[in-house]
Amino acid sequence: MALPDRMAYLTVAMHRFANPARFQRIATAILPWSAGLTVLLLAAGLYLGLVASPADYQQGDTVRIMYIHVPSAWMALFIYANMALASAVGFVWRHPLADLFCRAVAPVGAGFTAVCLITGSLWGEPMWGTWWVWDARLTSVLILFFLYLGYIALVNAFDDPVRGLKAGAILVLVGVVNLPIIKFSVDWWNTLHQPASVSRLGRPALDPAMLTPLMVMAAAFMAYFVTLALLRTRAELLNRRIQVLQMARGAS
Amino acid sequence: MSDFLAMGGYAVYVWSAYAIAALVLVVLLAMSLGALKRREAALRLLEAAREARPRGEPTGSGSAPVPESSR
Numbered sequence: 001m002a003l004p005d006r007m008a009y010l011t012v013a014m015h016r017f018a019n020p021a022r023f024q025r026i027a028t029a030i031l032p033w034s035a036g037l038t039v040l041l042l043a044a045g046l047y048l049g050l051v052a053s054p055a056d057y058q059q060g061d062t063v064r065i066m067y068i069h070v071p072s073a074w075m076a077l078f079i080y081a082n083m084a085l086a087s088a089v090g091f092v093w094r095h096p097l098a099d100l101f102c103r104a105v106a107p108v109g110a111g112f113t114a115v116c117l118i119t120g121s122l123w124g125e126p127m128w129g130t131w132w133v134w135d136a137r138l139t140s141v142l143i144l145f146f147l148y149l150g151y152i153a154l155v156n157a158f159d160d161p162v163r164g165l166k167a168g169a170i171l172v173l174v175g176v177v178n179l180p181i182i183k184f185s186v187d188w189w190n191t192l193h194q195p196a197s198v199s200r201l202g203r204p205a206l207d208p209a210m211l212t213p214l215m216v217m218a219a220a221f222m223a224y225f226v227t228l229a230l231l232r233t234r235a236e237l238l239n240r241r242i243q244v245l246q247m248a249r250g251a252s
Numbered sequence: 253m254s255d256f257l258a259m260g261g262y263a264v265y266v267w268s269a270y271a272i273a274a275l276v277l278v279v280l281l282a283m284s285l286g287a288l289k290r291r292e293a294a295l296r297l298l299e300a301a302r303e304a305r306p307r308g309e310p311t312g313s314g315s316a317p318v319p320e321s322s323r
Contacts, residue, residue, distance in 0.1 A: 050270075051256070061260035068273045107283075111276045119269040126265050224277060231284045238291035245298045 020237050023097060027230040034227040041220035048213035056210075063210065065123040070198070071218040072115040075225055076144060077179060079109035083151075084176045087169035097233065099165035100240065102172065103155055104232035108225060110148035117141060128192055136185035137193035140178060147175040161243060 049067035056063035083102045090098035120138070121131045132138065151168050158164035186195040197205040198214070206214070259266040 055260055060262060061266055062262045064259070064266050065269045068269060072273065108280055111280045115273045115276050118272050122265045122269045122272075126262055228280060228284055231288055235284065235288040235291055238288070238295050242291060242295055242298060245295075245302065249298075249302075 020097070023237070024234065027234055031227065031230050034223050034230065038220060038223040038227055041216055041223055045213055045217035045220045048216055053209050053213050059127055062123055062126050065119050066210070067213050067217045069116060069119040069123060070214060071221045072112045072119065073141070074218060075221050076109060076113040076116050076141070077182060078222075079105055079112065079225065080144060080147070080172075080175070080179060083109065083172045084179075087172045090165075090169055091173075097237075099162075099169060100236040101229070101233050102151075102169065103165060104236045105225075105229050106148055106152050106155075106168075108228050108232070110145065110152065112221070112225075113141065113145040113148060117145060124192075133192050135191040135193055136189040137182065137191045140182040140185050143178055144175075144182060147171070147178060151175075161240075 045067065049064055053064070053067075055061045083105060086095075086098040086102045089095045090102070117138075120141075124133075125131050151171050154171055155164045155168035158167065185191060186193055198211070257263060257267075
């Protein structure tokens with residue numbers, strides 16, 4: 001009986017956490033901080049990345065594209081992983097906020113993936129001599145972008161919003177297979193894209209003068225994501241309430 | 253200053269990368285805030301209409317009554 005008991009306890013805890021009124025309270029408390037942090041970190045990151053950091057001895061000033069390209073790639077993966085986690089939670093515990101969160105953040109993930117692809121292209125042209133190659137890293141990130149777009153289209157393709165969210169959750173979970181492919185593509189295959197140089201074991205591959213602006217920009221993007229996730233999840237909650245009221249009106 | 257803008261000859265690449273990133277982030281923020289405001293307004297209307305209607309009264313007349321405050 002121990003396992004069912006524990007499951008019941010977890011379910012209760014989840015539902016308490018998922019209580020929309022509680023979410024609204026937590027969101028209201030966090031929002032001014034995350035918004036303020038976004039502005040501060042962006043200002044600091046832009047100054048460090050564009051002014052205070054040196055040009056690369058090989059890549060010249062194009063290395064400054066890294067300060068938005070790499071953090072947006074991290075966010076693209078992080079947001080998808082969040083959506084996958086939320087989808088799993090939505091299936092297992094029927095967490096009422098999970099699917100709404102998923103739908104709320106998908107456009108943000110798609111936006112970061114687009115930024116990653118476009119800035120990569122703008123970096124590739126001067127450094128590799130080409131805007132695009134069909135190597136494993138670039139192609140798998142392009143697939144991530146289509147997964148985001150597919151999710152958004154699928155969720156909106158159903159008359160019953162709940163069924164749309166369930167179908168979307170399945171797509172997100174199936175697409176998780178793409179995340180390790182993106183991560184390890186530069187090790188598994190010979191790619192034009194360089195392997196990771198931030199977290200190489202042993203020695204830090206990236207000079208602190210470049211690592212600092214990179215990390216500050218990454219933190220800025222994270223704060224931006226938290227802010228938008230809260231705003232958009234709140235909008236999804238309002239939307240669900242509108243749907244319920246409209247259905248009640250139609251039925252009466 | 254012009255040195256800074258020139259970006260060592262890579263101005264086109266560096267500045268367009270930053271401009272596109274800024275554009276995407278700003279558009280996403282504006283869309284999110286816009287949707288939030290629209291839904292808050294729609295919900296106010298719906299809830300006001302529900303309050304204004306006594307329980308059990310049929311809604312056959314078509315449009316729901318809207319109080320002055322939310323017009």
